[in-house]
Amino acid sequence: MLASLHIYDWLYWVLIIGYIITILSIIGIILSENRNPLKSLAWVTVLLLLPVGGIILYIFFGRSIKNTHMISRRKRRRLRNSVDTSHLVEPPIDNFSDEARLQLMLGRSLTGSRFFAGNEVEIFFEGKEKFDSLCRDLQEAQSYIHLQYYIIEDDTIGNRVKDILIERAKAGVKVRVIYDHIGSIHVKKRFFRAMKEAGIEAHPFFRVAFPPFATRINWRNHRKLCVIDGRVGYIGGMNIADRYIDGGKFGYWRDTHLRITGPAINSLLFSFAVDWNFMGQPLVTEPSSAPSSLSLRAAGMQLITSGPTSEWTNVAFVLLKAIGHAKKRIYIQTPYFLPTESMLRALQAAALSRVDVRVMIPLHSDSKILTHASNSYIYECLRAGIKIYLYEKGMLHSKVVVIDDEFSSVGSTNIDFRSFEHNFECNMMIYSAGVNQRLRHQFLEDQRDSRRVRAAQWRRRPLPQKAMESIVRLLSPIL
Numbered sequence: 229m230l231a232s233l234h235i236y237d238w239l240y241w242v243l244i245i246g247y248i249i250t251i252l253s254i255i256g257i258i259l260s261e262n263r264n265p266l267k268s269l270a271w272v273t274v275l276l277l278l279p280v281g282g283i284i285l286y287i288f289f290g291r292s293i294k295n296t297h298m299i300s301r302r303k304r305r306r307l308r309n310s311v312d313t314s315h316l317v318e319p320p321i322d323n324f325s326d327e328a329r330l331q332l333m334l335g336r337s338l339t340g341s342r343f344f345a346g347n348e349v350e351i352f353f354e355g356k357e358k359f360d361s362l363c364r365d366l367q368e369a370q371s372y373i374h375l376q377y378y379i380i381e382d383d384t385i386g387n388r389v390k391d392i393l394i395e396r397a398k399a400g401v402k403v404r405v406i407y408d409h410i411g412s413i414h415v416k417k418r419f420f421r422a423m424k425e426a427g428i429e430a431h432p433f434f435r436v437a438f439p440p441f442a443t444r445i446n447w448r449n450h451r452k453l454c455v456i457d458g459r460v461g462y463i464g465g466m467n468i469a470d471r472y473i474d475g476g477k478f479g480y481w482r483d484t485h486l487r488i489t490g491p492a493i494n495s496l497l498f499s500f501a502v503d504w505n506f507m508g509q510p511l512v513t514e515p516s517s518a519p520s521s522l523s524l525r526a527a528g529m530q531l532i533t534s535g536p537t538s539e540w541t542n543v544a545f546v547l548l549k550a551i552g553h554a555k556k557r558i559y560i561q562t563p564y565f566l567p568t569e570s571m572l573r574a575l576q577a578a579a580l581s582r583v584d585v586r587v588m589i590p591l592h593s594d595s596k597i598l599t600h601a602s603n604s605y606i607y608e609c610l611r612a613g614i615k616i617y618l619y620e621k622g623m624l625h626s627k628v629v630v631i632d633d634e635f636s637s638v639g640s641t642n643i644d645f646r647s648f649e650h651n652f653e654c655n656m657m658i659y660s661a662g663v664n665q666r667l668r669h670q671f672l673e674d675q676r677d678s679r680r681v682r683a684a685q686w687r688r689r690p691l692p693q694k695a696m697e698s699i700v701r702l703l704s705p706i707l
Contacts, residue, residue: 296646302327327553328634328659334549335530335657336402336543339478341498344529347490349639349663352464353626353670355472358485365390365456372402372514374455374500378411378448378640379467386468394426404512405430405504406447431501431507433652447536449503450640450651452485453554455494458514460705461493462486463656464638465627469554472625478594480622482674484561484667486638486656488529495531499654502533527660534641535652541568543641543655544648550631557584559630559671563623564590565602566644572605574613586645588671588678590624597700598644603693604701608682621677627655630667634659638667 251294324332332343352358355509366389367375374398378388397403405423409432433449454462464485468471475481488496501512551558551574558578565587567575579585587609593599606616629637639655641647648666 232401242491251655287482318450331546331549332530335532335546338540338545339533340496341531343530344492347488347492347527347529349527350487352485353664355466358466361487362462363392365460369396369401369456370558371457374404376406376500377452377468377471378450380406380407380412381469382415383470385470389468390423393428397427403428406433408433409435410448422648433507440551448651451654452640456498458493461496463624465640475622476575478623482622482624482626484626484628486636492529499533506514525662527658527663530657531654532657533654536650541648543653546657548636549627551578554578554583554631556632558586561628562643563593563625564598564644566603568648579613586615591620594623600697600700604697606681607686616681617675617678618681619678628667630664630671634661636664636667656679
């Protein structure tokens with residue numbers, strides 16, 4: 229009896245010592261990677277506060293795939309060479325302001341993305357208009373359709389798009405679809421099976437399955453774009469789901485999406501082709517021959533993609549550069565506001581320099597924990613003179629940055645750690661006074677449906693709410 233008790237005691241201490249060694253080893257790995265100190269501290273906090281759960285969370289969500297090549301250099305060159313630029317008319321970069329030139333050069337250094345002048349832009353601020361336009365363009369497809377969305381729901385609009393894709397595929401149009409496996413994981417298999425049976429090549433990005441489950445679940449493809457025949461492209465924040473039209477449980481859903489015609493479509497094609505090849509599919513080289521527009525309203529564009537495989541946080545870098553150059557105003561709309569330390573300090577510095585900095589977030593987002601995390605940053609912003617607006621009409625899902633009179637950014641990237649570091653994202657950086665003015669006007673319209681936060685009032689919010697925000701704030705780098 230005593231011997232068996234001694235054995236159990238011995239096993240108990242072996243397990244305890246083994247567990248401590250495991251925790252310390254993981255902490256050592258985290259520290260050796262020289263990550264962002266805030267992110268490292270967040271993971272250390274999780275490991276210490278959630279002993280067993282922390283290890284599981286780290287295995288699933290804490291690993292890094294930075295500097296992984298999504299496509300070989302040979303294939304990248306082949307893609308770039310497939311773009312016919314003989315018909316394009318581009319202004320020399322010297323014609324831009326010093327600020328714009330530096331931003332364009334930064335984007336080129338980060339991603340290799342070219343600047344394309346002469347693009348026509350239609351902006352959608354509501355889902356119905358966007359999906360009506362998208363469906364019309366899909367129905368007119370003659371050669372190919374490349375469609376990529378984080379979420380494609382099996383609902384009314386999802387089936388409307390699916391039926392059009394199936395009809396076009398049966399008519400001989402080459403249709404390729406990328407959907408994110410986690411974003412669309414609750415969609416029944418028969419939905420995508422119907423596409424495949426009609427000849428559509430539909431594939432999930434980073435399919436989450438064992439054994440590679442733990443190496444894929446944290447890195448999601450959040451991009452939302454479409455290219456049709458190389459003549460028209462779409463990019464923005466809207467997924468394919470009814471809530472973007474009827475508002476879902478929020479009653480109203482505000483988002484922003486672009487319809488583009490012009491040579492910038494080449495960059496959308498390139499982004500899709502890289503993701504398609506990364507999934508193990510053959511290289512796609514259908515080019516665009518969209519001519520440059522000579523209209524005075526034509527916009528210059530540069531697509532910036534980013535993701536966990538990138539050496540740098542590409543979208544964040546370009547936005548930081550633009551914020552640093554701001555002289556008049558910075559207007560930001562984002563559903564979740566969990567800025568990195570550098571982003572927060574840049575916005576504070578701009579506001580303290582008397583730049584008109586305004587940040588608009590939803591009063592209630594579709595994630596309670598992210599709402600708490602976002603709220604934890606508000607007082608720091610108010611102290612520096614940043615104006616915070618809480619959108620009350622419904623869900624604000626728009627991902628827009630408007631700076632001064634010419635620069636704008638529209639895409640899939642939220643102002644949060646996950647978008648900047650973990651998700652595959654893409655934003656169109658737009659150099660156009662006309663587009664800037666339209667987005668700025670819409671921001672002011674949305675402001676009428678928002679409540680401005682005052683520092684004195686914000687300080688008086690309930691103590692339990694402050695406590696919850698502070699606790700969630702500790703985990704914000706890994707949410």
